[in-house]
Amino acid sequence: MAKSEVKNKIRRLRFENGEMTQQQLADKVGVTRQTIIAIEAGKYSPSLTLAFKVARTFGVKVEDIFQYEDESS
Amino acid sequence: MNRTQKGAWCILIASLFLILFGILLFTEIVILKNLFTSLHRFVALLLFSFMVPLFIFLRKKQSTAEVESDERDRLIIKRAILVSFVCVWIMLAAVCIIPRFIVGYTGSIAVWALSLINFVIFLVAMFIYSAAILVQYGWRDKDGEK
Numbered sequence: 079m080a081k082s083e084v085k086n087k088i089r090r091l092r093f094e095n096g097e098m099t100q101q102q103l104a105d106k107v108g109v110t111r112q113t114i115i116a117i118e119a120g121k122y123s124p125s126l127t128l129a130f131k132v133a134r135t136f137g138v139k140v141e142d143i144f145q146y147e148d149e150s151s
Numbered sequence: 152m153n154r155t156q157k158g159a160w161c162i163l164i165a166s167l168f169l170i171l172f173g174i175l176l177f178t179e180i181v182i183l184k185n186l187f188t189s190l191h192r193f194v195a196l197l198l199f200s201f202m203v204p205l206f207i208f209l210r211k212k213q214s215t216a217e218v219e220s221d222e223r224d225r226l227i228i229k230r231a232i233l234v235s236f237v238c239v240w241i242m243l244a245a246v247c248i249i250p251r252f253i254v255g256y257t258g259s260i261a262v263w264a265l266s267l268i269n270f271v272i273f274l275v276a277m278f279i280y281s282a283a284i285l286v287q288y289g290w291r292d293k294d295g296e297k
Binding site for chain 2: 101104105108109110111112113116122124125127128
């Protein structure tokens with residue numbers, strides 16, 4: 079899968095929230111650990127539902143985690 | 152490794168094994184005229200003996216709360232199905248064209264050969280399906296904690 083243009087701060091937020099593991103986050107949002115790995119690496123852009131679930135887990139807004147990087151800007 | 156990946160590895164190995172088993176069976180029965188009749192039975196027994204550990208491997212979870220599959224898995228499976236479906240059509244087209252060059256326009260082909268061809272197409276499709284899944288996950292995916 080090609081790298082997406084959506085950057086994220088999941089990795090940083092995990093460590094800021096008691097060094098949460100990828101597996102713990104995956105279990106909380108209801109996906110597999112491989113999906114969290116892929117999102118963190120920018121290989122996969124999550125659906126809106128999943129993005130909201132991740133944001134709710136960390137108690138932040140979606141835009142605080144995911145940023146869209148427009149190539150033209 | 153999640154369940155979709157495990158399943159893909161199982162299908163890949165099983166389809167490869169069945170293709171090889173089919174070649175062995177074909178060689179034994181058609182070419183060698185039943186010279187080694189016990190060999191295919193031994194290979195079949197070997198295949199079934201792997202079923203139990205394979206089932207345990209498939210059911211084992213990464214964590215107690217692990218989901219069966221998620222949105223990314225479904226997307227990967229969808230693409231793999233599309234790839235194998237396209238390959239099936241290409242193979243069917245090839246099967247319609249190639250015999251014309253081998254047996255000629257007015258030649259004939261045994262009925263069992265057609266069944267065998269269909270079965271091989273199915274196995275190859277399964278092989279492509281599982282390979283497509285594994286390629287999308289990444290063959291060398293470290294799968295480690297970061």
